[in-house]
Amino acid sequence: MPVELKDVRAVAELARLALTAEEETRLVSQLNEILGFMETLNELDTRGVEPTSHPVPMENVTRKDQIEPFAARGDLMAAAPEVAGDYYRVPRIMD
């Protein structure tokens, strides 16, 4: 199932990337080449095989739900492109 221009545009929208027309065209052909190579996985019979999402078998890790203030709060806020008092500032999201 080849990747088309509309697929790249739809995915770019989901990924919040504003691609140029040239980037879109290049990605269509690169995606087809790369995903075409990956079709090789269809040679393998994986019926009934459990997927692996984590390489080391693990139980859930839990801890006490205790608040620990982060010491460098000011440094965190200082890293933001734009703040207003104790808040992050972003362009208007509703009218």
Next chain:
Amino acid sequence: MALNELTAHELKTLLDRGEVSAHEATTAVLERIEATDDTLNAFISVDAEGALSQAAAADRRRAAGEDPGMLGGVPVALKDLLCVAGGHTTCGSRMLENYIAPYDATVVSRLRQAGAVIIGKTNLDEFAMGSSTESSYYGVTRNPHDNSRVAGGSSGGSAAAVAADQTILAIGSDTGGSVRQPAAYCGVVGLKPTYGRVSRYGLTAYASSLDQIGPLTKDVQDAAWTLEAIAGHDRFDSTSIQAQVPAYSQSFNRGIKGMRIGLAREHLPPELDDRIAAVTRQAALSLEHCGAELVDLELPVAGRGEYCLSSFYLIAMGESSANLARYDGVKYGHRAHGATDLQSMYQNTRNQGFGDEVKRRIILGTYVLSAGYYDAYYLKAQQVRTLIRRDFEQAFARCDALLAPVTPGPAFRIGEKTDDPLQMYLTDIYTVAVNLAGIPAISVPCGLSAEGLPISVQLLGPPLQEEKLLQLGHALECSARPC
């Protein structure tokens, strides 16, 4: 021998005897960086002032008779994907050009506890996505053995810095070979520990189920020392393993008599580069000569590069598209100016902040995770990941470690593969299976090609068997030179 050319254990001996100071050692590496980095571009930032003050502190501790720590006074370089409090952490990206980390990565705190002197941050492919350090926003790193060739990637800066004696040792991260492959191209030792052996807290995430931090060093003993200093459970990383950390620094030279070394038929195909095949076969004979036994076996899925690469890139790109969603121009990093609505602020920020390779992986990752394609690509890749794990489990029932090539050839020329992403991905053909299975592996230099380019082999072991890999790596080193 100049101080910057020493291994960590050699330098430590001189420091402990009081024959040299940490100040002198640090000055030597800083001078070497000054003299060579205009050409190599191994460093993104160097903190000379901070390094000299850490060195002075190490000298004071020694003078006061206190324990200076395992790496007391030893200069260390860090891949610029690791957070150091108060310093720049760029991840090789424009997105984080001005980012100042508010905390130390756990690896950094442990290196500090061990007395290491942190000298600077090394170059890497943008967000560790690449195999040549060519996708860095801060320019390519050149191979010290041949400046027209790549140093490998993504930890190319760390590998080149160690190879060029700009540091005593370095730290990198390995998601699909990013420690082992540049180590091989630059002729240094690179260790990828078991997934979870080293805490990932403070390591910028690329593909969270594959990422692991490891050392790049001048010899196997230094890799053992560094791993001992940085390994162990950390409450800030819930995927870090609880198991006790062995004294790698004491056990790496215990010999390999009776160990069984597996050679997979699939790892030495007829089309393999002659130089790589010859070095791998010679390494097998050397191990046999040191008392190991060779076992022929098969890895029908885990030994097949095309299956491993496909599974790896589908999973890595899927995970990276989710991990990189955090770069939205709100809490830190780059923000595009002039946007009047939130949506275009996000889009412009990300389009300006990310380079081509990162965008390609985000797009591909988002595509394979999206409705309608998930089962065909991502789920299939995870199922193949299970087959790869099983292959290794079966192999390790018959042997203690596997011996394999690290790369399909020696370091390639700068620019040779930048226009063809698939060709670039194919350079990782021997390294990615290890990350999918979460097992440890070490890349050890074993010789030079006729044109003077380093060639290495890797040893792969079962989970948490780093000790055996270090012992085997040390045996290979000893057979290559008197020790």
